[in-house]
Amino acid sequence: MADHSNKLRAAAARVLNRKVLVLALIAVGGYELYRHPPIATVGPQQVGVRLNAWTGSVTEVGEGVCLMIPGIHSLRTFPLQDQIYRPERSAKANGSAPFQSSEGLSIGVELAIRYAVDPATLPKVAKSLPDHIGHDLVEPLVQGVIYKVFTRYTVREIFSTKRQEIQGVIESELKPMLAADGIVLRNVMMGNVDLPPDYRDGMNKVLATELETEQMQYTLQLKAKQVQESRLQAEAEKAQRETAAEAAADEQVIAAKGQEEAMKHVLPFKRKQIEQRELEAEAESAARIRAARGEAEARRIEAAGEADSRRKLADADAYRLEQIGKVNSEQLERDGGLIDKHPLLIQKTLADKLSDKISVIIAPPPATGGFIGQALIDGAPRKAVAAGNAP
Numbered sequence: 001m002a003d004h005s006n007k008l009r010a011a012a013a014r015v016l017n018r019k020v021l022v023l024a025l026i027a028v029g030g031y032e033l034y035r036h037p038p039i040a041t042v043g044p045q046q047v048g049v050r051l052n053a054w055t056g057s058v059t060e061v062g063e064g065v066c067l068m069i070p071g072i073h074s075l076r077t078f079p080l081q082d083q084i085y086r087p088e089r090s091a092k093a094n095g096s097a098p099f100q101s102s103e104g105l106s107i108g109v110e111l112a113i114r115y116a117v118d119p120a121t122l123p124k125v126a127k128s129l130p131d132h133i134g135h136d137l138v139e140p141l142v143q144g145v146i147y148k149v150f151t152r153y154t155v156r157e158i159f160s161t162k163r164q165e166i167q168g169v170i171e172s173e174l175k176p177m178l179a180a181d182g183i184v185l186r187n188v189m190m191g192n193v194d195l196p197p198d199y200r201d202g203m204n205k206v207l208a209t210e211l212e213t214e215q216m217q218y219t220l221q222l223k224a225k226q227v228q229e230s231r232l233q234a235e236a237e238k239a240q241r242e243t244a245a246e247a248a249a250d251e252q253v254i255a256a257k258g259q260e261e262a263m264k265h266v267l268p269f270k271r272k273q274i275e276q277r278e279l280e281a282e283a284e285s286a287a288r289i290r291a292a293r294g295e296a297e298a299r300r301i302e303a304a305g306e307a308d309s310r311r312k313l314a315d316a317d318a319y320r321l322e323q324i325g326k327v328n329s330e331q332l333e334r335d336g337g338l339i340d341k342h343p344l345l346i347q348k349t350l351a352d353k354l355s356d357k358i359s360v361i362i363a364p365p366p367a368t369g370g371f372i373g374q375a376l377i378d379g380a381p382r383k384a385v386a387a388g389n390a391p
Contacts, residue, residue: 046077047119076126078117082186085113085138087146093194099150107155108194113142114186115178125182137181145174159193159203166190
């Protein structure tokens with residue numbers, strides 16, 4: 001019985017020890033899970049790479065939550081956004097690590113290297129990538145390339161003429177080197193170039209001289225173009241004048257041909273007009289001659305008639321005068337006989353002829369045979385003197 005009870009106690013002790021061990025394992029596991037949770041989170045704009053320590057496999061994990069087994073899995077996250085590396089120590093000519101030109105001068109160049117992690121090749125190179133890609137991988141590669149590239153060019157080429165070429169050379173040499181480590185080079189941007197003060201002054205003078213030279217060349221080219229333009233314009237005007245002259249000549253030729261063609265029809269018409277005018281002139285001349293002859297004949301007939309009428313008028317006047325003379329002679333004979341009989345008729349006739357306002361006084365003729373009114377004229381003054389002498 002004692003042996004059986006001992007066995008029971010021993011079995012119970014072993015069961016208790018197992019329960020305690022299980023509880024201890026559960027507690028340790030819970031503590032480990034608390035310290036190392038079996039999940040991990042990949043943030044936005046990131047990509048995760050989960051490494052399996054047992055199998056050595058690599059799995060790419062996207063944005064979100066992924067399962068992680070403590071002690072077996074490890075997770076690395078990489079940003080998908082573009083990163084920019086700027087070599088600050090080489091930005092100034094008097095900086096701690098300036099670039100060297102082919103002349104051996106120290107220059108500072110502001111560079112910006114834009115890169116990003118390539119998600120397509122990340123699972124293959126994730127094991128070899130350092131924790132700080134920019135500092136441990138990109139910076140050494142960039143430094144090794146850019147210092148070597150700048151030593152191929154002069155300060156003047158770096159400053160002005162070959163900036164784009166230098167950017168292209170840096171990109172072409174740096175891109176395959178970064179691509180081998182799963183880094184995509186976006187571009188290389190070259191900014192301000194810092195020159196030594198003495199060299200900058202000399203460069204400014206040289207650039208000013210070159211600018212004046214280029215300006216003079218541009219002015220000469222402009223003048224040459226203006227001269228060429230004037231020459232071309234003169235040639236164009238000459239060609240235009242020649243064309244206009246040829247056109248005018250052609251017009252004159254065409255007009256002359258037209259006139260010639262027209263004259264073929266006009267000349268017969270003109271001849272007919274001349275003949276017609278000659279005939280009209282001859283007819284007019286004959287008509288004028290006939291009219292002149294008729295007019296002369298009429299004038300001659302008219303003159304003969306006028307002379308005949310004048311002669312008849314003269315004969316009539318002579319006959320009239322002759323008859324009047326005869327009548328007057330007979331009248332004078334009668335008057336003379338009457339005056340011989342009555343001499344006072346002369347004075348009466350004279351008084352009748354003088355005026356109708358003169359009173360006719362019939363007086364006997366004076367004894368002396370003078371003017372009958374002399375006695376009246378002589379008698380008036382005498383009466384006036386007698387009246388004046390009267391008291």
